[in-house]
Amino acid sequence: MSAGASGARRIDGKAFAAGLRARVAGQVAAFHQQAGRVPGLAVVLVGEDPASQVYVRNKGRETVAAGMASFEHRLSADTPTATLLDLIARLNADDRVDGILVQLPLPKGVDEALVLAAIDPAKDVDGFHVVNAGRLALGQPGLVPCTPLGCLMLLEDTLGDLAGLEAVVIGRSAIVGKPMAQLLLSRHCTVTLAHSRTRDLPAVCRRADIVVAAVGRPELVRADWIKPGATVIDVGINRVSTPDGKTRLVGDVAFDDVEAVAGALTPVPGGVGPMTIACLLANTMQAAEARARTP
Amino acid sequence: MSAGASGARRIDGKAFAAGLRARVAGQVAAFHQQAGRVPGLAVVLVGEDPASQVYVRNKGRETVAAGMASFEHRLSADTPTATLLDLIARLNADDRVDGILVQLPLPKGVDEALVLAAIDPAKDVDGFHVVNAGRLALGQPGLVPCTPLGCLMLLEDTLGDLAGLEAVVIGRSAIVGKPMAQLLLSRHCTVTLAHSRTRDLPAVCRRADIVVAAVGRPELVRADWIKPGATVIDVGINRVSTPDGKTRLVGDVAFDDVEAVAGALTPVPGGVGPMTIACLLANTMQAAEARARTP
Numbered sequence: 001m002s003a004g005a006s007g008a009r010r011i012d013g014k015a016f017a018a019g020l021r022a023r024v025a026g027q028v029a030a031f032h033q034q035a036g037r038v039p040g041l042a043v044v045l046v047g048e049d050p051a052s053q054v055y056v057r058n059k060g061r062e063t064v065a066a067g068m069a070s071f072e073h074r075l076s077a078d079t080p081t082a083t084l085l086d087l088i089a090r091l092n093a094d095d096r097v098d099g100i101l102v103q104l105p106l107p108k109g110v111d112e113a114l115v116l117a118a119i120d121p122a123k124d125v126d127g128f129h130v131v132n133a134g135r136l137a138l139g140q141p142g143l144v145p146c147t148p149l150g151c152l153m154l155l156e157d158t159l160g161d162l163a164g165l166e167a168v169v170i171g172r173s174a175i176v177g178k179p180m181a182q183l184l185l186s187r188h189c190t191v192t193l194a195h196s197r198t199r200d201l202p203a204v205c206r207r208a209d210i211v212v213a214a215v216g217r218p219e220l221v222r223a224d225w226i227k228p229g230a231t232v233i234d235v236g237i238n239r240v241s242t243p244d245g246k247t248r249l250v251g252d253v254a255f256d257d258v259e260a261v262a263g264a265l266t267p268v269p270g271g272v273g274p275m276t277i278a279c280l281l282a283n284t285m286q287a288a289e290a291r292a293r294t295p
Numbered sequence: 296m297s298a299g300a301s302g303a304r305r306i307d308g309k310a311f312a313a314g315l316r317a318r319v320a321g322q323v324a325a326f327h328q329q330a331g332r333v334p335g336l337a338v339v340l341v342g343e344d345p346a347s348q349v350y351v352r353n354k355g356r357e358t359v360a361a362g363m364a365s366f367e368h369r370l371s372a373d374t375p376t377a378t379l380l381d382l383i384a385r386l387n388a389d390d391r392v393d394g395i396l397v398q399l400p401l402p403k404g405v406d407e408a409l410v411l412a413a414i415d416p417a418k419d420v421d422g423f424h425v426v427n428a429g430r431l432a433l434g435q436p437g438l439v440p441c442t443p444l445g446c447l448m449l450l451e452d453t454l455g456d457l458a459g460l461e462a463v464v465i466g467r468s469a470i471v472g473k474p475m476a477q478l479l480l481s482r483h484c485t486v487t488l489a490h491s492r493t494r495d496l497p498a499v500c501r502r503a504d505i506v507v508a509a510v511g512r513p514e515l516v517r518a519d520w521i522k523p524g525a526t527v528i529d530v531g532i533n534r535v536s537t538p539d540g541k542t543r544l545v546g547d548v549a550f551d552d553v554e555a556v557a558g559a560l561t562p563v564p565g566g567v568g569p570m571t572i573a574c575l576l577a578n579t580m581q582a583a584e585a586r587a588r589t590p
Contacts, residue, residue, distance in 0.1 A: 134429030137477075138469045164494045172480060174433045181488075182432075185467060188492040190499060193476075197483040199459045204485060207502075 009264035011154050011233075017274035020153070021066055024281045028067040031288060039288035040069035041099040041125065041280070042091045046084065047077035047107045056103055059277055066281050069096060077107045084110060085118050092120040098291055099125035099284035122291060125283040128175065136182045143283050148180035150275025151212055151233045152187070158231055158264050159210075163188035168208035170194050170201065170252070171215040176235055180212050201225070213252035221253040229263035235272050304559035306449050306528075312569035315448070316361055319576045323362040326583060334583035335364035336394040336420065336575070337386045341379065342372035342402045351398050357572050363579060364391060372402045379410050387415040393586055394420030394579035417586060420578040423470065431477045438578050443475035445570025446507055446528045447482070453526055453559050454505075458483035463500050465489050465516070465547070466509035471530055475507050496520070508547035516548040524558035530567050 032038050041063045045056045056072065063070040073087060084102075091100045100123045106112045121131040127145035135142030155162060167189040171177040177193060184191045194204050196215075205211050205225040213221050214235035226232060236252030251268030258265055266272055327333050336358045340351045351367065358365040368382060379397075386395045395418045401407045416426040422440035430437030450457060462484040466472040472488060479486045489499050491510075500506050500520040508516050509530035521527060531547030546563030553560055561567055 130429035130433060130435065131425055132429070133432040134425035134427070137428040137432045137473060138425060140425065164492050166494075178432060178480075185473075185488055185490075188490070190487065190489050190493040192485065192487040193480055194485050195480075195483070197459050198485040199461075 008259045008262045009158070010259075011158055011231075011264050011266045011271060013150070013154060013266055013271040014274045016154060016157060017150075017278035020275075020278040021062065021281060024278070024285050025066045027285050027289075031285070031292070032067070035288075035292050037096065038067055038069050039098045039284050040071060040096045041101065041284045042071040042073065042094075042097045044073045044075070044084070044087065044091075044100070044102045046075045046079055046103070046110060049105070052103045052105075059101070059280065062277050062281060063284070068281070068284060071097060078109065079107075081109075081111045081114060084115050088115060088118040092118075092123065097123065098288035099123055099280075101126050101280065122294075123287055125280055125287055127179065127283065133174070133179070136179055139186060143287060144183065145175055145179045146276045146279035146283060147176050147214075147235060147272065148183055148212075149283070150279045151180060151235065151272055152183045153279070154233060154266065154272070154275065155184075155210060155231060156187070161187075162210070165189045165209040166192070166207055167210040167212070168192045168194055168205050169212045169214065170205070170221070171213070171235075173214065176214040177212075180214065184210070184212075215252050217252055218250045219252070219254035219257075221258060223254070223257040223261045226258055226261045228261050230261075232258055232262045232265040233272060234266050234268050237268060237273060303554045303557045304453070305554075306453055306526075306559055306561045306566060308445070308449060308561055308566040309569045311449060311452060312445075312573035315570075315573040316357065316576060319573070319580050320361045322580050322584075326580070326587070327362070330583075330587050332391065333362055333364050334393045334579050335366060335391045336396065336579045337366040337368065337389075337392045339368045339370070339379070339382065339386075339395070339397045341370045341374050341398070341405060344400070347398045347400075354396070354572055354575065357576060358579070361576050363576070366392060373404065374402075376404075376406045376409060379405060380413050383410060383413040387413075387418065392418065393583035394418055394575075396421050396575065417589075418582055420575055420582055422474065422578065428469070428474070431474055434481060438582060439478065440470055440474045441571045441574035441578060442471050442509075442530060442567065443478055443507075444578070445574045446475060446530065446567055447478045448574070449528060449561065449567070449570065450479075450505060450526060451482070456482075457505070460484045460504040461487070461502055462505040462507070463487045463489055463503035464507045464509065465493075465496065465500070466511075466530075468509065471509040472507075475509065479505070479507075510547050512547055513545045514547070514549040514552075516553060518549070518552040518556045521553055521556045523556050525556075527553055527557045527560040528567060529561050529563050532563060532568060 060070045091097050100119050121129045127143045132142045167184040169177050169180045172195045181191045181193045202225040210231050212233045218238040218240050234251035234253040239247050355365045386392050395414050416424045422438045427437040462479045464472050464475045467490045476486045476488045497520045505526050507528045513533040513535050529546035529548040534542050
């Protein structure tokens, strides 16, 4: 963490993620010694979406860098759902595979819900399976979606114990907003879930000690939405055009503006972004350990 | 609903529940005509807890009154978990059974989590199964716990469209508070989940258009916690001693006090209480219809 000119701490997700990856690599080595094998992550990519190809390449590289086995399965965009379900069944049964990740979005012809539901919840390192969503809701151990898990780690690293803090999560997606609210509740925050139908979003945000913005609207959150000293986590990654005809990445938070008011905040890029793959590795490690415990 | 002296509407859960039971009875009759059988609810009671015996008797009576089949299974308090799992397996396989309810609490020797997990989610009319909790969290169709479902029905009957309203749920149990928050979110409320670790509970409540109290603390919620005109739903049922040595039932809300400020509120008894069994019948009807659709 570094102090900005204004005094707001800039939460360095890149550095935290590097540390987390190193800790996972240490756990991988210990697991290898005990179990006689390394944890394995299978990534399934269907079709040729350029962004998805970049993500899958990065995931594979980081998996190998952490000492794990990476299994990549690339299928053409016209792959029938049944073929994909067969592959998932094989990966579920494959003892070398601890985590299964199906890169989203899937091509239009594929029944995405059916494919995700076919993944063994014990290998569901994305945490999207209905059983893992249920476990999170019921406070049972399970696999938690990577992005909100990364946000929680940054918050606890920044603030320590979160109990009793007022948290506002903006955005109620199944992948970020809703599990984020559950995680903050598990840490005993008073949690408000706000969204597009919220009547006075600035006023709701102003009561928060913690704001997590996950709506996908460029620089929506402004300085006057933020209680002085609050911690702001920006999950948004939006590409916007600049006057010179180029593009740049901005978050859901107007960084320069909010930096003057917040106590700490994540930049975009370099905040939440790097945490997602690091948490994917942590989830794969967790899945491997849980599978090793249950014969 | 009737207007109190103060102008606050008293939400009549008893009358609403009677109407709901009548609607379910109509659906049962139609189902009988189409499917050639009536929906069935199996209730499992282990041990001799007097309160549980009363609940089970009432459930059986209401089930029959709605025209459904009621199957009661009473087992001794020392029943092994394995025997109970066998019974659940038989009920799962029994085509006459659309809903399975295991009366809680189970005796200490029984593995409650294992028993609840064994119920087919399609027959889980209590909505406690991890798969139904996950479906609710992900916004998928499923069976929802009866008490929060009843609260939602009373709220929609009182207020109509809930979109954009500020709702505060006090209490984060897996059975009431958490699913209540999910249901209010599904109706597009801005939802805050407050609990024992919330720092200024009165202030948090004062921002709410809807307060749902589900903490089990007698008359915790006072008039100065309530925004004038707010709707207050009282899930608490607490037995307290009176100065004359008798006992009486009170909710989590100080009714006489809050009635002067609220726009509408549920009494205890006669508010949320009667809704729970009525929603159990509605869930059983829903389960029967869903099972009839999926061969």
